Amino acid sequence: MFDWLFRYANPARFMGLSGALLPWLWSAALLTLATALYLGFSAPPDYQQGRTVLILFIHVPAAIMATNVYACMVVASLFSLINRHILADVAARTAAPLGAIFTLLALITGSLWGKPMWGTWWVWDGRLTSTLVQFFLYLGYIALWNAIEDETRAARICAVLALVGAVNIPIIKFSVDWWATLHQGESIMSGNLAGPFLVPFLVMMLFYMLLFVCLWLTRIRTLILERRLRSLMGAA
Amino acid sequence: MTPFLALLTRDLRLSVREGGGAVLALGFFALVATLVPLGVGPDLNLLAKMGGGILWVGAALAALLSLDRLFQADYEDGSLDLIALSPLSLEGAAFAKIAAHWLSTGLPLTLLSPILSVFFGLSGSAVIALTMSLAIGTPAVSAVGAIGASLTLSLRRGGLILPLIVLPLLVPAVMFGAGMVLEAQTGLTNGAVGFLAAFSLAASLLSPFVAAQGVRLNLAG
Amino acid sequence: MNFDLSPYGAFIWPAYAVSALLLGGLTLWAMARWRAVKAKLATLEKT
Structure with a gap:
């Protein structure tokens, strides 16, 4: 079923293909960034939030990437466990720090949006709380990776952790939402990205995805070469 | 005696005999329950509001304290290899070890909680809810913790990483557990019992398989 | 484009x-x- 994938899963083939794609992807990322910034700063102020919608343009994509990158990590971990392929190992490992940064950015920008809108830097509402837990899941995964010396073993063990986390995330989301309704009666105002704000947001979202793909590919390529370097040094 | 029971009783005896896990966890739990009022102040109304959550967090941390040795001790002295070779499957062995850990820490912590809840001025119904919630929920702590213990068993500093990877996974247990106490205090039904029981049951049934896989990955290298 | 973000500039920037x-x-x-890593690999492969 995945034959087509494995033709590119050969590290040498992967290096060739990704090397050819990356300049185009970087250019596309730069172009979307410029467009998104232009559209965002040209957007009219919202009648409720004023110009703080500008924060939402970068907050919401970061929050979406926080979960999307974890999904990428889980898929790579599955391949790592089932097919025991080195490319999958490296892909899962390099995705984690990127996901952690996106999650951190979602938390910081969310807090900077919340201060003028809610009057406090932090609110224990469902979405903020699950994002915080998600951040800790990334940290645990990264810590475990760095603690295990043998790379292949670390890949398999961390893959198990990523999968356990994936099973648990929906439960955490459910429990956090349940807990949030338990503790606050009034509903708080949440960001709204409709009408004239939809297009700038979507372009910025596209930029975040392109940036992630570029960074992910670059990191995978770096780790593959580092591995080759180590084997060369070992042989010499 | 079946291999399952043999492993269970061996682990139980070890946890009591070494003066190790079981007693230390209880002492830790009691200290948390003492330090929080000392830090927060003696206002019993405030403490009663926080009591359920704090005792739950304290119990979960206390149970984690001895978890990093669950597989590690047997890994270091080689008995884990023997357990892997025994007629008992690794899944069965993991289940026996989780059960032994719960009996030696989760259960004593549950039994100690009504006494410690005196420090927090919990009402009678809240104390019953807290004890019930710990009885239902601590198996999940042992079970999810066992996954972390199996993944970190070959690490020298596993004890530091274990809480970092296990505590985020235990968020639902703490919320539902403290939710049961809240239900008793406010009288508003919130369904926490059902959610906690479901989480605990699912964790206890699934984690032996995951933990066995973790042990296998560590023994293979 | 409009860079007047008042009164929220202190949060947006x-x-x-x-x-x-x-x-x-x-x-x-x-x-x-x-x-x-590319530079290191290049020097290693040259020798």
């Missing part, structure tokens, strides 16, 4: 600054690591 700093830093770091 830091949000963009932190994002630019972290994502830009991540990009520069990733590129630096890539160039470093």
Whole structure:
């Protein structure tokens, strides 16, 4: 079923293909960034939030990437466990720090949006709380990776952790939402990205995805070469 | 005696005999329950509001304290290899070890909680809810913790990483557990019992398989 | 384009600054690591 994938899963083939794609992807990322910034700063102020919608343009994509990158990590971990392929190992490992940064950015920008809108830097509402837990899941995964010396073993063990986390995330989301309704009666105002704000947001979202793909590919390529370097040094 | 029971009783005896896990966890739990009022102040109304959550967090941390040795001790002295070779499957062995850990820490912590809840001025119904919630929920702590213990068993500093990877996974247990106490205090039904029981049951049934896989990955290298 | 963000400039600019700093830093770091390993590999393969 995945034959087509494995033709590119050969590290040498992967290096060739990704090397050819990356300049185009970087250019596309730069172009979307410029467009998104232009559209965002040209957007009219919202009648409720004023110009703080500008924060939402970068907050919401970061929050979406926080979960999307974890999904990428889980898929790579599955391949790592089932097919025991080195490319999958490296892909899962390099995705984690990127996901952690996106999650951190979602938390910081969310807090900077919340201060003028809610009057406090932090609110224990469902979405903020699950994002915080998600951040800790990334940290645990990264810590475990760095603690295990043998790379292949670390890949398999961390893959198990990523999968356990994936099973648990929906439960955490459910429990956090349940807990949030338990503790606050009034509903708080949440960001709204409709009408004239939809297009700038979507372009910025596209930029975040392109940036992630570029960074992910670059990191995978770096780790593959580092591995080759180590084997060369070992042989010499 | 079946291999399952043999492993269970061996682990139980070890946890009591070494003066190790079981007693230390209880002492830790009691200290948390003492330090929080000392830090927060003696206002019993405030403490009663926080009591359920704090005792739950304290119990979960206390149970984690001895978890990093669950597989590690047997890994270091080689008995884990023997357990892997025994007629008992690794899944069965993991289940026996989780059960032994719960009996030696989760259960004593549950039994100690009504006494410690005196420090927090919990009402009678809240104390019953807290004890019930710990009885239902601590198996999940042992079970999810066992996954972390199996993944970190070959690490020298596993004890530091274990809480970092296990505590985020235990968020639902703490919320539902403290939710049961809240239900008793406010009288508003919130369904926490059902959610906690479901989480605990699912964790206890699934984690032996995951933990066995973790042990296998560590023994293979 | 309109850069008058009052009265929320104190929140909007830091949000963009932190994002630019972290994502830009991540990009520069990733590129630096890539160039470093490529250069090392090149010198090793020459000898």
